[in-house]
Structures are given as structure tokens and as C-alpha cells.
Amino acid sequence: MSSGKLTKGALLIVSGASGTGKSTLCSKLLGMRKNLRFSISCTTRGPRSGEIDGTHYYFLSVEDFKGKVANNEFIEYAEVHGNFYGTLKSEVADRLSCGTDVLLDIDVQGAMQIKEKAKTDDFLKASIELVFIGPPSFEELERRLRNRKTDSEEVIKKRLENARKELSFWREYDYLVINDELEKALGDMIKLLDSIHMRSRHIERTAFDV
Ligand code: 5GP
Secondary structure (H helix, E strand, C coil), rough: CCCCEEECCEEEEEECCCCCCHHHHHHHHHCCCCCCECCCCECCCCCCCCCECCCCECCHHHHHHHHHHHHHCEEEEEEECCCCEEEEHHHHHHHHCCEEEEEECHHHHHHHHHHHHHHHCHHHHHHHHEEECCCCCCHHHHHHHHHHHCCCHHHHHHHHHHHHHCCCCHCCEEEEEECCCCHHHHHHHHHHHHHHHHHHEEEHHHCCCC
């Protein structure tokens, strides 16, 4: 049955330190919501095993990335762990206009850039929803990072230092989801997305508008 309302898409910006399970959470959510699309970012880092160009990222040379910066093609971009990452306007604007929700898995620097832009950009202001994924505790985050067993002590220390900085931004976000148990956090994300659709600013018109 039609609800008689047309919703404008939500721009779901998801951040959280590495080790919070943010990417797993995002990909599970994307698999469960057809109207939610992933914004494929550009990056200058090389692909990891299993990553596909044009699916996980657009893998670019530094020169090509800088060309896109010069052409003003990004909504935001930032240097993360020594590589550039950026969100293309073309991944976002048309979809939101059509009522499709768009998910951005980006770091706090990028999220804060979009938050700042939204202050003077009505289109962004109407669609932006900032979600922070947090670990149950800092000790648990450290345990998760150490359990990967792929990184050296030096890399782990650097990641923990970065994580501490990133985690301090949580209050800048509209929502906080704690990822203690994946299924529970996923349930929270679904509830959150459903609630977002009830916000009047995401509703373009109703069946009772005359
Ligand atoms: P990874 O290299 O592990 O895929 O991502 C490293 C970090 O970069 C993650 O925190 C991820 O959310 C962030 N990231 C991915 N794409 C973008 C983007 O387009 N812009 C910004 N600012 N950060 C991004």
C-alpha cells in the first residue's frame, strides 16, 4: 500500500575510528535497504586484495585526484593515513534529488567539511544526517585492533592515536551507534534510517496536502 508520501533522499554520513566495525556495518545495511546507495569514494591508496575499482573505490593517481580537486568535483576531500580520499558530487546529488538515500563511509575531517558546507547550502542542509559509530570502550577498540595480528606495534600505536582523535568528535554527530554486537548495532542502524524517513524535512509531500 502506498503511504502517499514522497521522501527526499537522506545523506547518511557514517564515521568512526578503525576497529569500530563501521565498514562491515555499512555493507550489511546496504544489503538490507534497496533505497540506500553507497557513494563510491576516490582514493589515491592502492587496492587491497579483493577490492574492485569502481565498486569499493575509484582508485586514482595523485595527479588524477588533484585534477578532480581543481575541477571542483568533490563535496569534500581529506588526507587520511597519508593518502587522499574524496567524495564526488556526481555520486551524491542526482540520487538525493530522486529520493534515493546515499551512504557516505568517510572520516571525521570529511564529515566536518560537509557539516560546515550544509550551513550555507540548502540542499545539503535538507539531507544531511551524521552518524557516529563508536566502540563499546577504548579498551575494546584496542583489543580489536591488536587481534587483527596483521600490524606491527608501531602501526597499532599510530592507529590508536588516530582513533583517540577521531573518537573525540562524536558529539559533532546527530546520532551515536555503539557497535558492541554487530546484529544489535545493525538493528539500531535500521531503526535510525526508518526514523530519519519520518523527519518532516525528508518528506516532500503527503497525500493530505491540498
Ligand atoms: P580505508 O583505506 O581503510 O578504506 O579507509 C580509511 C579511512 O578513510 C576510513 O575512515 C574511511 O571512512 C575514510 N574514507 C573513505 N572514503 C573517504 C572519502 O571519500 N572522504 C573522506 N574524508 N574519508 C574517506
